[in-house]
Amino acid sequence: MAMRSLTLATTTIASAAMAALLFAGAASAQDTIKIGVTQPLTGAFAASGNYVAYGAKIAEEEINKAGGVLGKKIELVIEDNKSNPTESVATAEKLIVKDKVPVLIGAWSSTLTLAVMPKLEEYKVPMVVETSSSGKITTSGNPYIFRISPTSAMEAKAFTPLFKSLDIKKADFLATNNDFGLGASKEFSEAAKAAGVSVGVTETMDPKATDFSAQLAKIKASGGDTLFVTTAVEQITLILKQAKDQQLKARIITTGGSNSPDQLISQAGDAANGSMHLVFFTPWFPEAVKNPDLAKRFVDLWNEKKHPVGGLTEGFRGSDALNVIVAAIKAAGKAEPEAIRKALWDVKVKGINGDIAFVKQGPAGKESAQNEPSVYLVKIDGGKVVKQ
Amino acid sequence: MDQLLQHTLNALILGGTYALLGIGLTLIFGIMRVVNFTHGELYAFGAYMAYMAVMLMGMNFFLALVFAIALGVLLGALVEFVLLRNLRGADIDTTMLVMIGAWIALQNGEQLVWSGVAKSIDTPFPTTPLILGPVSVSYNRVFVFVVALLLIVASYALINRTRLGKAMRATFQDRDTAALMGVNINSIYTATFALGSGLAAAAGALLGPVFVVYPTMGDMATSKAFAIVILGGLGSIQGATIGGFILAFMEELGAGYISSGYRDAMGFLLIMLILIVKPTGLFAQKERIG
Numbered sequence: 001m002a003m004r005s006l007t008l009a010t011t012t013i014a015s016a017a018m019a020a021l022l023f024a025g026a027a028s029a030q031d032t033i034k035i036g037v038t039q040p041l042t043g044a045f046a047a048s049g050n051y052v053a054y055g056a057k058i059a060e061e062e063i064n065k066a067g068g069v070l071g072k073k074i075e076l077v078i079e080d081n082k083s084n085p086t087e088s089v090a091t092a093e094k095l096i097v098k099d100k101v102p103v104l105i106g107a108w109s110s111t112l113t114l115a116v117m118p119k120l121e122e123y124k125v126p127m128v129v130e131t132s133s134s135g136k137i138t139t140s141g142n143p144y145i146f147r148i149s150p151t152s153a154m155e156a157k158a159f160t161p162l163f164k165s166l167d168i169k170k171a172d173f174l175a176t177n178n179d180f181g182l183g184a185s186k187e188f189s190e191a192a193k194a195a196g197v198s199v200g201v202t203e204t205m206d207p208k209a210t211d212f213s214a215q216l217a218k219i220k221a222s223g224g225d226t227l228f229v230t231t232a233v234e235q236i237t238l239i240l241k242q243a244k245d246q247q248l249k250a251r252i253i254t255t256g257g258s259n260s261p262d263q264l265i266s267q268a269g270d271a272a273n274g275s276m277h278l279v280f281f282t283p284w285f286p287e288a289v290k291n292p293d294l295a296k297r298f299v300d301l302w303n304e305k306k307h308p309v310g311g312l313t314e315g316f317r318g319s320d321a322l323n324v325i326v327a328a329i330k331a332a333g334k335a336e337p338e339a340i341r342k343a344l345w346d347v348k349v350k351g352i353n354g355d356i357a358f359v360k361q362g363p364a365g366k367e368s369a370q371n372e373p374s375v376y377l378v379k380i381d382g383g384k385v386v387k388q
Numbered sequence: 389m390d391q392l393l394q395h396t397l398n399a400l401i402l403g404g405t406y407a408l409l410g411i412g413l414t415l416i417f418g419i420m421r422v423v424n425f426t427h428g429e430l431y432a433f434g435a436y437m438a439y440m441a442v443m444l445m446g447m448n449f450f451l452a453l454v455f456a457i458a459l460g461v462l463l464g465a466l467v468e469f470v471l472l473r474n475l476r477g478a479d480i481d482t483t484m485l486v487m488i489g490a491w492i493a494l495q496n497g498e499q500l501v502w503s504g505v506a507k508s509i510d511t512p513f514p515t516t517p518l519i520l521g522p523v524s525v526s527y528n529r530v531f532v533f534v535v536a537l538l539l540i541v542a543s544y545a546l547i548n549r550t551r552l553g554k555a556m557r558a559t560f561q562d563r564d565t566a567a568l569m570g571v572n573i574n575s576i577y578t579a580t581f582a583l584g585s586g587l588a589a590a591a592g593a594l595l596g597p598v599f600v601v602y603p604t605m606g607d608m609a610t611s612k613a614f615a616i617v618i619l620g621g622l623g624s625i626q627g628a629t630i631g632g633f634i635l636a637f638m639e640e641l642g643a644g645y646i647s648s649g650y651r652d653a654m655g656f657l658l659i660m661l662i663l664i665v666k667p668t669g670l671f672a673q674k675e676r677i678g
Contacts, residue, residue, distance in 0.1 A: 044604055046504025177649050202651040208608050209600045213398035214643035214651060221391040234506045237600055245517045245526040246394065267508040267600060270515050298406065308505060 007292055011136045032168065033076035033335045034067075036095030037318075038106035038116065043083025045232060048258055049108050051311035052130060053078050055318030056105060056217040058301050069326050076322075081107055085115035093118040096123045103127070103328075105321045110134035110179035120144035122378055126341040128324055130317040133256055135187070136266045139298060142147045142364035146344050148320055148356055148371045152184040154232075155255055155278055156191035156317040158375040163195040172224040172250065174239065176231035184230035184255050193304060194352040200224040205235070216246045226251045233260040233310075244271040253377075255277065261309035261378060261385045272380045276388055280353050282376050284385045290354035290374060298352050321353040345369060391644065392524040397520075400633075401529045404536040404659060405595055407632030409609055410616030411543050412587030412626050419560045419622030420580055423480065425487040427588050427613050428466060428606025429494035434460045434589025437603065439507050449512050453535075453593045460589020461582045468581035469544030472625070473574070491610075498603040510621040533592045539590055543583070544625045556580050560623075586588035589614075612655075619659050621669030631670065634658065658674075 037056055038047035058074055064073045077099045079091035088107045095101045096119070103125040104120070107113045113132040120127050121142060127149040128139060133155065138147055150158075162168075166300035171192045175181030182202065189199045198224035203215040207331035216239070219227055227250040229239055236254050243252060252275040259279065264272040282288055298319055302312055325340070327347045332339035351355045377388040409431065418422040424547045437459045441452035459585040462605055471490060475483050513527040547553040558566040569574050591609070599605070620627025642654030662670060 042499055042504065042603075046603070047506065048501065050504055204645075206652050208604070209652065210605070210608065211403065214395060215638045216650045217391055217394040217398060218648070220394070234600060234602060235510070237506065241526075243530070244515070245524060247517060247519070247524045249504060263505070267506065273615050310505075 002055060004388045010101045013223055032073045033070070033101055033329065034075050034077050034101045035322065036092070036099060036101035036104040036106075037076055037078040038088060038091040038095065038104065038112075039078065040083040040108050040112065041078070041346070043214055044234075045083045045108055047079075047234070047311070048131070048232060048314045049083070051307070051314035052108060052318040054302070054305070054307050054311065055298075055315030055320075056322050057318070058298070058305065058315070059322040062301070063326055064323070067134040069329050070335070072335075074322070074326065077101060082110055083109070083112070085111055088112040089119055091103060092119045092127075093123075095135040096125050101125070103325050103340045104317070105130055105325070108132065110137060110183065113137055114179060117142050117145065123337075124341075125337045126344060128321045128344075130321040131258065131314070132180070134183040136179060136183070137284045138361040138368040138370045139363075140368075141363040142368055143366050144341065145368035146358055146371075147369065148324060148351070148353070148373065149257070149317065150280065150373045150375055151370065152180075152187040152255070154372065155184070155257075155375055156187040159188070159193055159255075159278065159377070162377065163197050166226070166251075168192070168197050168226045170198045170200055170222075170224040171226045171228055172219045172222050173200070173202040174212070174219060174229045174231075175204055175225060176235060177204040178207055181207075182258060183297060185228065188230075188255060190230050207235075208232070209235070212242050213246065215247055216243055219250070220246055220248050224250050226253060229254045230255075230256050232258045233263050238328045240264065240271040240275060251276065254333035257281075257375075258314060260310045261314050261380055262312075263308075265383055265385070266310070269383075274380070274384065276377055276379045279313050279314050279378055280373055280377050281316045283309075283316075284378070285387060288376075290350070290386065291350045291352065294350060295352050307362050316352040320349075320353055320356065323351060324349050324356055334374070372378075394523045395640050395644045396442075396654050397525055399637040400523060400639065401533050402632035404533040405591060405632075405637035406612060406616055406636050407540055407629040408536040408587060408591045408594070410583045410620060410628035410632045411540055411589065411614040412627060413613040414617045414620065414623055414628040415543075415547075415580055415587070416433060416584035418579070418621075419556065420584075421480070421560070422472060422581070423436070423484045424584070425491040425610060426494060427584075428608070428610030429491055429498070430460055430464060430585045430588035430606075431592035431595075431609040432601070432606040433463055433494070433601065434499055434592030435509075435601040436507075436592075437589070438593035438596050439509050439601050442509050445509070449510075449597075456472040456593035457586050457590045460592075461586035462587020463589070465578050465582040467585070468578045472577070472581065476577070491606075495603055495606065496590060502601075502603065504603060508600050509597040511597045526598070527627075528598055534597060535594055536591075539587065540625070540629055543587065545582075547625060550669055552579065600672070613660055615655050618669055619655075619662060621672030624669075624671040627669060627671030 081088035081091045108131045110132040126144045131150045135151050173185040175185040254277045257280040259277045289295045327349045328340050328343040332343035354374040360367035361370040362368045379388045413427050416460050437456035441447040441455045449482045517524040526651045559573050615629040620631030638654045643651035
């Protein structure tokens, strides 16, 4: 028995090695520039991760139609990190070591991105962060991070004037119990206090939880006029429905931009009416964004592919991230990690969210790059998304 | 005071569904001794079948629940027939590995068929909640609670008051003796697994419209169900029922008055305490060894 499994193991390893050699040969023969993407294509964040991947693929097609970059075609290598930090690290390592990608896009949630970061330093490969909003990502001194999405602090800052105009007197918080949720509730409650708004309770929930009755009963007892919710769209849907069941009177405002108002309208129905959402792209009124032509074109391409309309608010992230990378490769004149990293600092790209450029953030000498994106507040009213 | 009343009502409603999850698993894990990691997947399967029936086929809501439960029973029977029948007599580790494989395959199958985007199921219940003085609850959840209690009572009666139930108890107490007494143990194995699976599918079909339906929804169901069964004692329907309510009250009150971040830890904390004091769980039947 032991002998047989030993033989089996040897054979397996040998054939795996052969396969790896074959693939490596095939890859170097092709004349493309590979770009690695790690996204949650399965697991808790599957819907959002797939949308980002769709967006990146739309951009890939557009770029290649226009002749690619440096005379070569772009080739996305998309790996599934299964919404799991361990897998997130494994996919990044696979993309860097096996596919030899010079740059990555990833990894959707803050927790997934934070897990990958040490590998970027180890292999000296830059990554464009398209979604994550935890402050830690750009303040921990990792010079390979180029974030195009806003930090929670930026969102809170953009929101600050609205405390007054929305007449918010007392705010409560409900956040998913991870880097994303906890970071956002901290930044928003600090911003609220600074604006003279009193802060009630801050409740948390497991990222996989579906029943929030206990948290909502406590929030109702706290009696704030506004509840800030930070999590992904699946939990937001349930919170809206359950808040209605418990007759929570507070106005609900969601942060983080992974709130897909279209999906909320179709799934939470009536319960979604009156809620407000911070988003980073407004496909309902593309004329209102900084680069309306790009926005309209992206919405058209998305609809042509028959992707779900609710995914647009995630999908644009993938497209913007890839366009930033291609601009950097063009400026660098070669597709090598260090050259791309240097070039990324100087890119100026017109994106769907707005104009993208990086500023320094984090400890001196080891700064990460952070874009200053546009943030929009929209409201769901009568089953439609309206400008706020 | 209003907050306490609302917490109590919430816990009662939640407890009914936890109990339903628990009794399905206590049959399979407690009586058959199969460490059933597919329990949550049957829960998700029930929810998806209800979604398909109501939203895609336009079936009547209540009929769709029956339809989903029936398909859950069939899928459970299939899992037992294809996977477990060949493993009878295999050690617990082998069975556990096979069930982990089935869990992964079923979950990824759901993802493939239905995609990762959450689905919601329309219900015939009013969207305004039922208001009882200072507290309120949705009509849909009251319906779930009532049906859950009916299913629990029916399962209890089936196991303890019918010939089939007696045959089930006999088979899992001593397979060989039961076979010698003329019990068809193969069909008893299939029937028990199918019944437990049907209860999981029932929980999924009932809760799918309350929450949303998505491929990984079963993970939570599996972990809660195991907790409830261990809390209540293996193989005891009363234990699983009471265990379900205790878990719900612990979570609800723990989250309400201690810390919501530890909501899901509360139940497990209690389980540790109970197992220290009473290692067989609260209501375990006496074990016969050898």
